[in-house]
Amino acid sequence: MTDFDDFDLIRREGLATLARDMAEHGAERDAPVRTIFGLLGDRWSMLILLLLDIAPFRHAELRRLLDRMSAEGKISQRVLTLKLRQLERNGMVARSVSDDVPPRVGYALTPLGRGLLGEAKHLLVWVQSGRERIEQARASFDAAED
16 A cells, blocks of 8 residues: 555545534534534634623623624614524523513523624634734735736
């Protein structure tokens, strides 16, 4: 067996392992593994989770805080509602409605949401600690593109 044969065997085994893992944990579009990573990578969900980690908030309060804290600009009421529904559907956020007239709608992290946020914070620390290297890699790439 040559070195190339070993490499091909390693590559085939790696691909087979990845395919089994994807089949076991979900490769379909709505699989939790894809949905949750998608939420963490979108424009608003991570910031919503970080805000709800501080305290529960009402919809209007969340919107004002997001507008103030986001580099993305203002969030529309519709987009905020959609993001909160996605987080609620996936068990990360709990929605509560008061008996007041008009009713007050509030949002809080669930235990599942707290767990996800704890893991996501580890990723944030990793990104923050590697920021300089990431920026250097970007600069090198961009310079090579010019």
